[in-house]
Amino acid sequence: MRGNKLIYTAAMIAGIILICVSLIFFGDEESKILSGISIGIGAGLFGMSVAMLSINAIDNKKPELKKQNEIELSDERNIMIRDKAKARASDITKPFFILLLMLTILAEAPLWLTCVAIGVFLLREIIEFFLIFKYNKKM
């Protein structure tokens, strides 16, 4: 728990630094994309860390609630529901991703953007096959 607290505090500080850096150093038009990415990652890190630290604080004050949350998290039906929902969401969004990929070609987006999109799509497929292979051996 203490280790987690340190990690989340560090992530929160990193998030604040990222936001500050992007606001101070990337103000001009040329570094707009870099600034956007920094703010996005910084805000994400900050938000996640604050949320996790708050959850930890509540858990420490109310041990019975912590126990209940742990049960909910490790409950086999809940795990199955979460895994199934994630898998279904991934399957449903797959055609949209292909559509997005085609849009980058039709909209004559920069080649690197199309390549990155294809790379991400291929990575997803490779991970899926790797996991099928892994679970086939494991189960």
Next chain:
Amino acid sequence: MKNRLEEIRRAKGIRQEELAKELEVSRQTIGSLENGRYNPSIVLAFKIARYFDMKIEEIFLYEE
């Protein structure tokens, strides 16, 4: 798969919340088991059977 979980639990005078707490599962899982919407893993089936000091097949009824 059909089961007699609700009948057995009621006969013992145990609430769903209490059973869930003893088995370390959510109350919704107990509800879903009783409604027949969810089939438990073999581990949970054993836990339930041991909790009631019964055999698995006395609680869970397998029908082809």
